[in-house]
Amino acid sequence: MIGNTSIEDFYQQATAKLPEGITKEIGHFNIFEIEKLFDKKTGTRFMPYSRRAYYKISLIRGKNRAEYADKVIEIEESALLFATPKIPYHWLPHDDNQTGLFCIFTADFLSKNKVGIVLDDLPIFQPGTLPVFQLTKEETEELEYIFRKMNKEMGADYIYKYDLLRNLVLEVIHYGQKLQPMPAIDAVKNASDRIFSLFIELLERQFPIESPQQKLTLRSATDYANRLSIHVNHLNKVLKNNTGRTTTHVISQRIVQEAKILLKQTDWNISEISYTLGFDELAHFSNFFKKQTSFTPVAFRS
Template sequence: MAKKDVRVKDLYELYQTMGLPLDHVDPSSGFTIHYLQQTFKNLPYTSISFRPNYFSFLFIKDAFGKYTIDDKKFEVAPRTVYFTNPGNYRIFEWYRITDTCLITFDESFLKEYVHGKVYDHFSFLLTETVEPRTLSMEQFHQIEQLYRLIHKEQLGNSLYQNRIIGSLMVALLLKIKAYFFQDYNPIYEGNRSSEIVKTFKRDLELHFRDLVSGKTEHPLRVQDYAEKQSLHVNYLSSVISNKTGKPISAWISERTMTEAKVLLQNTGLSIKEISNRLSFLETSHFSNYFKRHASISPVSYRKQQIK
């Protein structure tokens, strides 16, 4: 498969790149839900090859096509559910779409509105490639009820829209876990490179949890993550970059920003306290870092969130 390294931060950017309608995609919240039959009017359709920086669930009630993740190709058929996480190359092909729902979300949305320790409860979110599952009619109906409620909420204007959606996402993830992943352990899935990637993601998650909770005050370097797996730092860097399309430094900085944004929601914490929790030596260093990555100061971001 010929691969072009097209990276997209969200679904809005992907659709914009492919010249697709943007009417049903919200570029601002870190969460989208829409029905693909509203977007893909001219079929058949084949997407560009791309790497997304977001999670996605595809609920296919009635459609046919193909979905390619890296070098694995899966048939799309009615009552199947797809899950993909950030990093892998993918291409989708649609031949017919009658009723199909797509949900996408980023890590910040998960942390802020689903659960602060979401990977403890839903470890399957750490995997790289999950084969699609075909559900019974009753199973698919139960999941359909949930995603239709989520879609209805997304179309509304509730003051607590994201929190309501987050609660419904918990129910949806629990159903998916029950149907797909009751005994799933991401550490034992996939080849050696996949295990290295998943272990790195787990180590990253645990370390930032310790930072935020005050169990440690020392940030980990790339060398430290390599030593945890008894790997040479260059080899770890190469595997992470090749498998996910992002260098380790990008994973660490994105994880730092996710935690910073979550902590800034807590008005009981000062900017200095948040800076300390994330192991910045000076508050000014944290402010400059945050502004460089978010194009807005921590103070301004906090004001936006608590309007």
């Protein structure tokens, strides 16, 4: 399965020190210069294909390749790249002349009570987008000024510096939302393997269900196709070729598997289990479970 890169994993890969106490109340934020990271031991700079557990905004100079499910974006010069925890991607430099800056932050750093917005509601972080933007020389200079200002503020002792840093991050986000995304090319080679792997990653990362307040957000084949920025028919074809089953069948089987675990290993009532698995009505869950297993949830639990 594709890996999940945490904040701690990032610092280990980057051979950088995780700041003490930075995540306690304000959320996590930090900024780095690209040329100073990822090459201290092996000379490698690529970021592996994984789902980051944090947001990342990169100002990149150099030739690079950004790979998504069935799309590839070739970056020839300067580019601005936004990464969200929801969508895995692979970043692969084509040369050693990689410069620029990037910042990483967690959702709680820009939580609604701090900035008045929901981060995932912004267009730049919506599933279905490919947020990589080719930059002109003027745009590169304007953005670099903002990133350099972030870098300077990180080393300052100003008591309200994180409020200022939030404003600077939002300025970069709004700057990016006004740009035109770079054109992507269809990546035929290995695209099916990538789509299948990413689908399984998106499916499995919703489990296990650990609380009655937790709820599945991806329930249908269309939900997954939208997240992967591909047509649902394309996703069905990939799943059929890899498993012999439809996307809906694969999703249903995984939900049934989790339902069985919750019914046997928790004392949650069936209404709670129904809710966590994404069913709006208990009757819908009961009918679904009986269709898949020949048992009602009550009968299976007993």
